[in-house]
Amino acid sequence: MEVCARFLIVGASLAGLRAAEALRNSNYKGEIAIVGAETHLPYNRPPLSKQILLGSQSPEDLSFPISDDLDVTWHLGSAATGLNIADREVTLENGKVLSYDRLLIATGVTPFLPPLPNIDVPGVHSLRTIDDARQLCAEMQPDRRIAIVGAGFIGCEVAASARKRGLDVVVLDQMDRPMARVLPPSLSEVFRTAHEEEGVAFRFGVTVTALEGTDHVTGVTLNTGETIEADIVLIAIGSRPTTDWLEGSGLVLEKGVVCDQSCRALNGDNRIAAAGDIAVWPHLNYGEDRFRIEHWTNAAEQGAAAARALLNDNDAPYVPLPSFWSDQFSLKLQSIGQPSRAERIEIVAGSLEDRKLVAECWKGDQRVGVIALNMAPKLARYRIQMEQELQ
Amino acid sequence: MPKVTVDMNLCEYHGQCVFVAPEEFWFDDEDELRYTTEVPENARARVEKAAKACPQLAIKVE
Ligand SMILES: Cc1cc2nc3c(=O)[nH]c(=O)nc-3n(C[C@H](O)[C@H](O)[C@H](O)COP(=O)(O)OP(=O)(O)OC[C@H]3O[C@@H](n4cnc5c(N)ncnc54)[C@H](O)[C@@H]3O)c2cc1C
Numbered sequence: 115m116e117v118c119a120r121f122l123i124v125g126a127s128l129a130g131l132r133a134a135e136a137l138r139n140s141n142y143k144g145e146i147a148i149v150g151a152e153t154h155l156p157y158n159r160p161p162l163s164k165q166i167l168l169g170s171q172s173p174e175d176l177s178f179p180i181s182d183d184l185d186v187t188w189h190l191g192s193a194a195t196g197l198n199i200a201d202r203e204v205t206l207e208n209g210k211v212l213s214y215d216r217l218l219i220a221t222g223v224t225p226f227l228p229p230l231p232n233i234d235v236p237g238v239h240s241l242r243t244i245d246d247a248r249q250l251c252a253e254m255q256p257d258r259r260i261a262i263v264g265a266g267f268i269g270c271e272v273a274a275s276a277r278k279r280g281l282d283v284v285v286l287d288q289m290d291r292p293m294a295r296v297l298p299p300s301l302s303e304v305f306r307t308a309h310e311e312e313g314v315a316f317r318f319g320v321t322v323t324a325l326e327g328t329d330h331v332t333g334v335t336l337n338t339g340e341t342i343e344a345d346i347v348l349i350a351i352g353s354r355p356t357t358d359w360l361e362g363s364g365l366v367l368e369k370g371v372v373c374d375q376s377c378r379a380l381n382g383d384n385r386i387a388a389a390g391d392i393a394v395w396p397h398l399n400y401g402e403d404r405f406r407i408e409h410w411t412n413a414a415e416q417g418a419a420a421a422r423a424l425l426n427d428n429d430a431p432y433v434p435l436p437s438f439w440s441d442q443f444s445l446k447l448q449s450i451g452q453p454s455r456a457e458r459i460e461i462v463a464g465s466l467e468d469r470k471l472v473a474e475c476w477k478g479d480q481r482v483g484v485i486a487l488n489m490a491p492k493l494a495r496y497r498i499q500m501e502q503e504l505q
Numbered sequence: 506m507p508k509v510t511v512d513m514n515l516c517e518y519h520g521q522c523v524f525v526a527p528e529e530f531w532f533d534d535e536d537e538l539r540y541t542t543e544v545p546e547n548a549r550a551r552v553e554k555a556a557k558a559c560p561q562l563a564i565k566v567e
């Protein structure tokens with residue numbers, strides 16, 4: 115079956131939705147079609163590890179408002195399985211073939227599940243979709259034991275939510291501190307202490323070698339030989355870009371869909387762009403290195419920017435100020451810029467002891483980022499300044 | 506005139522709205538979020554942009 119869609123968006127989530135909205139805002143009157151592997155209309159993911167697990171929001175609350183004027187043809191519940199650049203066609207799992215004039219790739223990332231023994235035993239979870247959250251939530255009964263593999267943001271957020279719901283929580287990581295890839299050591303320490311005060315146990319410097327159990331998971335075995343008993347296991351050791359359906363298409367796939375400065379995919383015939391968690395592009399203000407940002411604000415902004423670049427054939431470089439947040443217990447973290455590049459931090463307001471601070475992150479004589487802990491309002495000023503520095 | 510409401514039970518003080526529409530959303534001296542509840546028609550686009558930038562989907566514009 116052949117359906118013609120002039121502007122085709124693959125990935126029905128934040129980047130895809132904001133792309134469609136940007137097209138309409140730019141007065142694009144042609145057809146827009148959006149393909150989504152999930153059966154759901156676009157919804158908001160960050161609450162999945164927070165409000166949804168806590169029960170303070172329900173899955174229905176997460177739907178993004180969608181204006182009637184958006185006038186999109188939705189193809190939901192069927193993943194794209196192939197891209198033919200010469201024929202300008204995308205094939206779906208259900209056999210449909212959609213042709214396009216312009217294509218935006220926004221298929222995000224998929225949690226990485228290491229090939230460990232028993233990784234597929236019931237009770238072993240990952241968390242990316244609303245369906246994942248429902249399944250995890252259903253198992254999270256008070257007094258059950260959850261082992262969380264990976265002390266990154268999602269792992270730590272789930273640890274906080276699970277603990278608040280009365281579960282016994284242990285977090286395992288091969289690094290020596292939580293959120294080590296992003297946070298400076300002193301801030302990791304604040305989070306570690308806060309979690310431990312609430313009763314979360316950490317095991318650092320260990321790797322998981324196997325999962326135990328046959329009908330249901332019973333524990334995880336570590337490289338030390340020891341087994342930690344658990345009724346539920348969450349694997350949260352990062353994700354991989356969802357590029358499987360693009361293999362062999364001719365696009366350049368290296369840790370994502372590789373794009374130029376304005377988010378157009380290399381080898382994409384100038385008709386294809388990528389946005390959100392899946393897009394790898396050179397941020398001109400941050401040197402020639404191409405990188406990917408796996409955060410909410412970028413998905414929203416890049417979706418819109420990439421759609422406009424495709425629609426208008428413009429080369430405007432996409433140079434956002436990266437930003438993200440995380441909520442764990444009473445700690446609210448906000449970050450702008452690239453704090454992971456910092457060599458040192460300077461606390462310019464508040465203090466580590468008060469767990470309320472603003473920290474400037476420096477590399478040499480360059481301020482590469484700013485982090486606020488429980489002081490989000492103070493970040494507004496920096497945000498405006500740093501955004502101007504990027505223009 | 507467009508009416509703006511923020512569900513303060515949802516707001517996590519991310520400040521995205523303040524950044525996008527500083528004339529309509531701001532933090533006061535106590536770091537509380539304040540906002541204009543009725544904005545002129547010519548500010549509609551800006552407050553709608555702020556609503557879209559809010560990760561908590563806390564802002565409604567009618
Ligand atoms: C639990 C959790 C908590 C988070 N918390 C925060 C936070 O606090 N702060 C923050 O800044 N960010 C957070 N994030 C990250 C943020 O949600 C993502 O950056 C954002 O969702 C990325 O949007 P996207 O549109 O690029 O991709 P996604 O939201 O991943 O959407 C991609 C979509 O494409 C679909 N898809 C995949 N393959 C195919 C295919 N072949 N065909 C069709 N469709 C396909 C997927 O089903 C999915 O719906 C969190 C993410 C998770 C999972």
Ligand code: SF4
Pocket residue numbers: 511515516517518519520521522523538558559560561562563564
């Ligand atoms: S963007 Fe949303 S969550 Fe953030 S301060 Fe504004 S209303 Fe609150």
